[in-house]
Amino acid sequence: MTINTMAKGGWHRDQMSCFRKMEKVIVAMQDPDMGMKMRNQRLLITIIPHAMTGRDIIDWLMKKSNICEEESLHISGLLVRYGYIYPLKEPRSLVLRPDESPYRFQTPYFWTSTRWPASELDYAIYLAKKNIRKQGELMEYEKERYSVLHKRINHTWDFVVMQAREQLRASKQRRKADRIVLECQEQAYWLINRPPPGARNVLDMGLERPNNTARVTLNSEHYKNEIDTCKRALGRNRVKSSICLEGFMKYSEQYQNHDPIMQGCLPSNPWISDDSAHWTMNLETVPTPTRLRVERWSFSFMELLNDEMGRREFMTYLEKEFSGENLAFWQACEDIKHGESSKIVEKVEEIYRNFLAPGAPRWVNIDSKTMDKTLSGIRHPHRFVMEDAQMHIYFLIKKDSYPRYLKSDLYKNMLAKGIVPQETKKSVFPFMRRQRHSSPSPAQVATQATEEGGNAKGAGQAGTNSAAGSNV
Amino acid sequence: MGEMEELRKEMENLKDQITAARKTFQDSTLQEAAAGVTVVGRVQLKTRKTLRGHLAKIYAMHWGTDSTLCVSASQDGKLIVWDTITTNKVNAIPLKSSWVMTCAYAPSGNLVACGGLDNMCSIYNLKGKDGNVKVMRELAAHTGYLSCCRFLSDTEIITSSGDCTCVLWDIETGTQKTVFAGHQGDAMSLGVSPDFKYFISGACDFTAKLWDIREAECRQTFGGHESDINAIGFFPNGNAVITGSDDATCKLYDLRADQELLTYQDSSIMCGVTSLAPSKSGRLLLAGHDDFNVNIWDMLKAERVGVLAGHDNRVSCIGVSSDGMACCTGSWDSFLKIWN
Numbered sequence: 020m021t022i023n024t025m026a027k028g029g030w031h032r033d034q035m036s037c038f039r040k041m042e043k044v045i046v047a048m049q050d051p052d053m054g055m056k057m058r059n060q061r062l063l064i065t066i067i068p069h070a071m072t073g074r075d076i077i078d079w080l081m082k083k084s085n086i087c088e089e090e091s092l093h094i095s096g097l098l099v100r101y102g103y104i105y106p107l108k109e110p111r112s113l114v115l116r117p118d119e120s121p122y123r124f125q126t127p128y129f130w131t132s133t134r135w136p137a138s139e140l141d142y143a144i145y146l147a148k149k150n151i152r153k154q155g156e157l158m159e160y161e162k163e164r165y166s167v168l169h170k171r172i173n174h175t176w177d178f179v180v181m182q183a184r185e186q187l188r189a190s191k192q193r194r195k196a197d198r199i200v201l202e203c204q205e206q207a208y209w210l211i212n213r214p215p216p217g218a219r220n221v222l223d224m225g226l227e228r229p230n231n232t233a234r235v236t237l238n239s240e241h242y243k244n245e246i247d248t249c250k251r252a253l254g255r256n257r258v259k260s261s262i263c264l265e266g267f268m269k270y271s272e273q274y275q276n277h278d279p280i281m282q283g284c285l286p287s288n289p290w291i292s293d294d295s296a297h298w299t300m301n302l303e304t305v306p307t308p309t310r311l312r313v314e315r316w317s318f319s320f321m322e323l324l325n326d327e328m329g330r331r332e333f334m335t336y337l338e339k340e341f342s343g344e345n346l347a348f349w350q351a352c353e354d355i356k357h358g359e360s361s362k363i364v365e366k367v368e369e370i371y372r373n374f375l376a377p378g379a380p381r382w383v384n385i386d387s388k389t390m391d392k393t394l395s396g397i398r399h400p401h402r403f404v405m406e407d408a409q410m411h412i413y414f415l416i417k418k419d420s421y422p423r424y425l426k427s428d429l430y431k432n433m434l435a436k437g438i439v440p441q442e443t444k445k446s447v448f449p450f451m452r453r454q455r456h457s458s459p460s461p462a463q464v465a466t467q468a469t470e471e472g473g474n475a476k477g478a479g480q481a482g483t484n485s486a487a488g489s490n491v
Numbered sequence: 492m493g494e495m496e497e498l499r500k501e502m503e504n505l506k507d508q509i510t511a512a513r514k515t516f517q518d519s520t521l522q523e524a525a526a527g528v529t530v531v532g533r534v535q536l537k538t539r540k541t542l543r544g545h546l547a548k549i550y551a552m553h554w555g556t557d558s559t560l561c562v563s564a565s566q567d568g569k570l571i572v573w574d575t576i577t578t579n580k581v582n583a584i585p586l587k588s589s590w591v592m593t594c595a596y597a598p599s600g601n602l603v604a605c606g607g608l609d610n611m612c613s614i615y616n617l618k619g620k621d622g623n624v625k626v627m628r629e630l631a632a633h634t635g636y637l638s639c640c641r642f643l644s645d646t647e648i649i650t651s652s653g654d655c656t657c658v659l660w661d662i663e664t665g666t667q668k669t670v671f672a673g674h675q676g677d678a679m680s681l682g683v684s685p686d687f688k689y690f691i692s693g694a695c696d697f698t699a700k701l702w703d704i705r706e707a708e709c710r711q712t713f714g715g716h717e718s719d720i721n722a723i724g725f726f727p728n729g730n731a732v733i734t735g736s737d738d739a740t741c742k743l744y745d746l747r748a749d750q751e752l753l754t755y756q757d758s759s760i761m762c763g764v765t766s767l768a769p770s771k772s773g774r775l776l777l778a779g780h781d782d783f784n785v786n787i788w789d790m791l792k793a794e795r796v797g798v799l800a801g802h803d804n805r806v807s808c809i810g811v812s813s814d815g816m817a818c819c820t821g822s823w824d825s826f827l828k829i830w831n
C-alpha cells in the first residue's frame with residue numbers, strides 16, 4: 020500500500036493483514052512442541068530467560084517453511100523490524116543478525132497491532148519514567164520530544180508524573196530479571212512507534228488520503244442498477260478455462276524469443292555492453308529490419324499494423340493487388356479516432372470525398388447497410404462515426420489480404436533477408452578461458468544448455484518442449 | 492421486509508447464479524493445463540543503473556514508448572524525465588503541488604502528466620517551442636485525489652480517482668468526456684488494453700472492473716481479493732487482467748472465461764503488493780511489495796522464480812519497457828533502479 024487512509028478504521032483495514040500474517044508465524048515459533056528452542060541468556064550479571072540467537076531463528080524458519088536462507092533472513096528481518104522480536108544486545112539496531120546475537124519475543128501486550136495508535140500520553144509517561152529513574156538518561160531527541168509534549172499536554176502533566184512514579188514503584192517490587200525484561204520490551208515498543216530521527220519509520224503509511232465522502236448510497240436505485248448489471252452478466256458468453264489457459268501458454272511460447280528477460284537479446288544487452296546496436300537495429304525505419312521483428316508481423320494482424328515499417332511493407336503488397344485503399348481508409352479512420360477534436364469535421368469530409376462518395380478516387384467496398392449507416396452518421400460527425408465502416412474493412416483485410424501477404428514472396432524475402440545479429444563478444448582478459456556473455460538470458464530455462472561461449476543460445480531458436488519429464 | 496430488502500436479496504441471488512455459471516466453465520486445473528510447459532529456472536536480474544536525483548519518496552514511474560526514456564514523480568515536488576542509459580535527467584519539472592501520486596508518459600513522447608492530492612491531472616508539454624516545459628492543461632473536476640492516469644493519445648487521457656470514478660478527458664478542451672462510475676471504493680490504479688478500446692481499474696472495494704471506452708460502460712467486474720487492489724495491468728495479449736492487492740496476492744482474471752484463473756501467493760509473502768508489470772511474453776510477472784522486494788512469478792505455473800532485493804524502502808512503482816528489455820523499479824528510498 021503506497022497511500023495511507025485515515026478513514027475510520029482505515030488503518031486497521033490496510034495494515035492489519037500483514038500484521039496478522041506475521042503474528043501467525045510468531046505464534047507458531049512459540050509453540051511448546053514444534054516451536055523454537057529457547058535458552059537462558061546472560062546479560063552482564065543477570066540471566067534473561069527464553070532467549071534465542073539470530074542463527075536459531077533463521078534455521079527454524081528455513082526448516083518450518085522449507086525456504087532458502089535468503090528468504091528466511093528476509094522474513095526474520097521483517098519480524099524484527101516490526102517489533103515482534105527484539106534484540107537484547109544493541110537494542111536500537113533493529114536488524115536480525117544471523118549469528119549468536121540474542122533475541123527475545125515481544126510480549127503481545129506490546130505488539131504494534133495491540134496498542135495502535137501509540138498514544139501521546141503513554142509516550143509522555145514513558146519518557147517521564149526514564150527521566151525520573153536516572154537523571155540525564157534521556158537521549159537528545161527524547162529530551163526534545165519530552166519538552167514538546169510537556170508544552171502540548173501541560174494540563175495533564177500532573178497525571179503523567181503521577182503515573183510514571185506509580186509504575187516505577189510497582190516495577191521496583193519485581194525481580195531484577197523481570198524488571199530488565201519489561202524495560203527492554205517497553206523500549207523496543209517505543210523504538211518502533213516513536214523512532215529516533217534518521218531511523219526508518221516502519222509505520223510510515225505514506226500520503227494521508229482524505230476521508231472519502233463520495234460513497235455510493237445503498238438505496239433502491241443502486242440495487243436496481245446492480246440487478247440489471249447482474250442480469251446482463253448472467254447471460255454473457257463464457258469460454259472454458261482450459262482454452263483460456265492454453266491461449267496464454269501459446270502466447271508466451273510464441274513470444275518467448277522476443278522477450279529479452281526470458282531469452283536475452285542480440286547482439287548484446289545495451290545495459291551491459293553500453294552498446295546501443297540493439298536499438299539502432301530496431302528503429303522505426305531501418306533499411307533492413309531484424310528477423311525477429313519481421314517474424315512478429317506474422318503473429319497477429321495488430322502486430323503488423325502497429326509497426327510502421329510493417330504497415331509500409333503491407334501497403335506495398337496491397338498496392339500490387341490494387342487494394343491499397345483499404346489500408347489507407349483504415350489509417351484515416353484511426354487518425355480521426357485518436358486525433359484532435361477540432362479537426363474531426365474536416366477529416367470526416369476528406370474521408371468521404373476520397374473513399375466513400377460515389378465515384379471517389381479510392382472507393383472502398385463496404386456493404387450497403389454499413390454504408391447507409393455511415394453516410395447518415397456523417398451528417399453529424401463525431402470521433403467514432405467511422406467505426407462500423409472501419410471495422411468492416413479491418414476484418415476484410417485481416418481475413419483476406421493479411422494471410423495472403425504472409426504467404427507472399429514479398430514477405431518471405433523480407434523474412435529471409437532479416438538480420439540475425441551475432442552476439443558481440445565481450446572483451447576479456449587474455450588469460451580468461453571462458454568468455455562472458457554480453458547478452459545473457461536472465462531466466463535460466465531448464466531445457467537450455469548451460470552457458471558455454473559463443474552462440475549456443477538465443478539465435479532465434481524456439482525453446483523446445485522437452486519430453487514430459489520437464490515437470491513432475 | 493420492505494422493497495429495498497427484497498431488491499438486495501434479488502441482487503445477491505443473481506450474484507450467486509453468476510458464480511455458479513462461472514464454475515461450470517472451470518474445466519481444468521492449472522497443473523493439468525500447464526503440465527507441458529517448459530520450466531523456468533531461477534530468474535536473476537541485476538541492477539544495471541541506479542537513477543539518483545530525487546530527494547524524497549518516489550511514488551510513480553512510467554516508461555516512454557521508445558524504451559530508453561522514463562518519467563518519475565516524487566514527493567519532493569519534481570517530475571523527472573530520465574535517459575535511463577546515461578542516467579542523465581532530460582527534464583526536471585517542478586510541480587505546483589508536491590503531493591503527487593502518479594505520472595504518465597504519452598505514447599507519442601510529447602507529453603507527460605501527473606496528479607495527486609490536488610485532485611487535478613496536470614499535462615506538461617515536453618516539446619514546447621522555446622524548449623521550456625510548461626503546463627499545457629490542468630484537468631480539474633475530480634472530487635478526490637488522483638491515483639493514476641494513462642494517455643490514450645496526445646488528445647485523450649484517462650484518470651482514476653479517490654472519488655471512486657474514472658474519467659476520460661479531452662485534453663485540448665480540458666473537459667470531461669466520459670465519467671465511469673460504479674466502484675464503491677477509491678479507484679487506485681488503471682491500465683489500458685493493447686488495442687486502446689478498453690481499460691481496467693482496480694479499487695478499494697476489492698474489485699477490478701473492465702470498461703468499454705467507447706460505450707462508456709462497465710463490461711465485467713471481478714472480485715476475490717480480500718483487500719484493496721493497488722495495482723492492475725493487462726496480460727500482453729489483452730485477454731486477461733492481472734491485479735495486485737494489499738492482501739499480498741496477485742490474481743489473473745481471464746476476460747473470456749469471465750473469472751479468476753490463477754492466484755499468485757506464498758505464505759512467506761506477507762506484505763501487500765504496490766505495483767506490478769508483466770514481461771513482454773507474459774511468462775513472467777514482476778510485483779513490487781511493501782517489504783522492499785520485488786517478487787518474480789512464473790505466470791503460467793504460479794510459482795515464484797526470483798526476487799529483486801535492492802531497495803531500502805518500499806517499492807512503490809515498477810514498469811517493464813515496451814521492448815521488454817529492462818524493468819525499472821522506483822522506491823520510497825528515492826532511487827530508481829534499472830534491472831535486467
